[in-house]
Amino acid sequence: MKPRDDAPRANLFLDEMEVGDRFESKGMTLGEADIVGFAREWDPQPFHVDAEAARRSHFGGLIASGFQTMVVAFRLLYQTGFLVDANLGGPGIDELRWIKPVRPGDTLRASAVVTEIVPSRSKPDRGTLRLAVEARNQAGEVVMTATLVVVALRSRGAQPAY
């Protein structure tokens, strides 16, 4: 059932995944305008929106909002297409940690490794997936880690029992 070749594995269902499966995103570069634009709207702390205040801060210069790092990482993973039709949404995120600052010009990539697959006891068509997510910069340094919890359909033929 499970293709084990080198082709990108897309639009998977829970029964097609195994613990240890790994998904890698493309890269995305965050310019200063991207960082300041996001932060002005969503996280207007001085070290995210004001280059001069950021220089005087302990960060020594502008850094991206951690929320931006987070949404960029999860969007990059979503755009790999590994979970599309099976995806029923996520109950939450555990242990999100911002490890290193993300600065203007940094290119982020995200990876996700399946750490747990738990079939639902009450709804046999679905289960819960835990993914260890990492975002890295262009130097390969980990800038963020998190565990994403997702509910997904087990197989392509499943009719969600809403």
Next chain:
Amino acid sequence: MKPRDDAPRANLFLDEMEVGDRFESKGMTLGEADIVGFAREWDPQPFHVDAEAARRSHFGGLIASGFQTMVVAFRLLYQTGFLVDANLGGPGIDELRWIKPVRPGDTLRASAVVTEIVPSRSKPDRGTLRLAVEARNQAGEVVMTATLVVVALRSRGAQPAY
């Protein structure tokens, strides 16, 4: 040192806070355009961006991206002004859970309760604050919970030892 009147407590430092202190934000209403606009850019899952697909989904209609609920809640808290000059940024978030869908027209409010204050052993001018965050809708229903971890200066006179 600690004002215990009914005035809003603003721009606090760690030594002015106690476990149990509670901060409440104002409200913010999310219209359909806000929900679809955020999701198109940051979380383009069908049930966030496509009203027709959302109607057919198990959510029965458009719901806000959980990431939007999260950034709105934290921005509302930031805008209360309870932590400004003391704020050194946050290492992370624990146990973020999306409890109920947020739908077009919902008005969100956020609260934060101090659950832990831990002075740093290596840097005596600062410490770590843990905040139990809740976002509620206009019916008072909790839509999101999370624990936010923040590093903050202990007192107003502290010169951060960068």
